[in-house]
Amino acid sequence: MSISPLAPAWLSYPEDANALRPIEWAGGVARTGNGELAVQGIGVAELAKEFGTPLFVLDEDDFRARARGFKQAFDAAFADLCGGVDVYYAGKAFLSTEVARWVTAEGLRLDTCSGGEMAVARVAGVPAANLSLHGNNKSVDEIRTALEIDLGRIVVDSLDELERVALLARETGKRANVMLRLTPGVHASTHEFIATAHEDQKFGLSMIELGEEPSPAAAAVSYALTHPELNLLGLHAHIGSQIFEAEGFELAARKLLSFQAEIKNKHGVELPELDLGGGYGIAYTEADTPREPAVLAAAMADVVAATARELGISIPRISIEPGRAIAGTSTFTLYETGVRKTVQVQAEDGTLSPRRYVSVDGGMSDNARPVLYDADYTAVLASRVTESEPIVSRVVGKHCESGDIVVRDVYLPEDVAAGDLLAVPGTGAYCWALASNYNYLGRPAVVAVRNGAARAIIRRETEADLLARDLGA
């Protein structure tokens, strides 16, 4: 066997299919002496036996270290500019009460974007002042709750919403802390960012003037500054996801600071805060080349300092909102393999070439990202090591969809067989959070490993759970 013509250009033929690329795995993951994959010394066979499969296996120490790492790196880079950075963990990536407690204990704050996420944070005991509320269509109830609990900040997404927040603030007798989410015309993803007016989407207030009319962003600032029930803290932008380079963040920072200078000229006010959003990328496969937080923080700090100096404005307190870069790599999904199938596929050169399909006991219900975003993942045989030749394989789920793919392209050992355990790294963000009950599969448990001990932080859904809301059952 050798390089398959079916392999995409980025996928290299593995010298050793048992090897782990460290950048894709949590810090506590390694193979033990007998070759089994383990987290902090706990083997996957034991985890599968105790908690079942599919299973989200989360290295809590790794998660916390990444949370702490962001806070420390950005604090260090911005210490002399604005005294440090407020890091809001984007809860939508993966949230449970335990996770909310971890990020709080590590000195982070928490982004929520629904009543449900706020409820998790409150049950976890996160101080309301540490919470923010996002969303392009917040309900009256969600806004009212935020006001009643004195939530730290509401990130307002439109003029309609700003008026609604003002109305509800008057009604509840509260002063609303608001940030304004703008669309700075920068849209970034992975290696590329498009510095054009990315206007055609649902989020944020446009910065483009409409003839003689001020831009929606400028109108929102005027409105907020003339309504005393609104406490305008600052501007916000979130430019995309899975971003590797600093340029997109730098460009957004420049645009927001320039707007901040315009606000100063027009209204004589210097807004005290500025949020540069999330989107820091991680390594899902060997094709991904994320930067260390310290590298990005240093680049962003330089741009913020230089731009503020040029514009003659003071530097606002900076905040950021990483989600994936904290949760993503902390977790792998453990599956048990079942049916294998080998098909002959016509390669581009016309020759037939084998592709191995390896079915697992989960699929698009526990990882919707390949279906939703064409996302790539990798996988390794976890229950053992083998000398068997690698073959181009596709890891598929058990759902009634041919698009039910977990890993589109990976070289797996030929002898992977029913009953083996397979691990897919990088599933800590937007996997459990996007999980469904398609085909009446129960959603998997999440197990956290800390100090060499494993415990479930979310239990597996049972058939009783699946039937619990069926009023005819």
Ligand SMILES: *Cc1c(COP(=O)(O)O)cnc(C)c1O
């Ligand atoms: C999704 C989101 C984030 C987090 O994005 P990541 O790519 O997970 O870092 C941060 N801020 C906002 C407003 C978001 O919508």
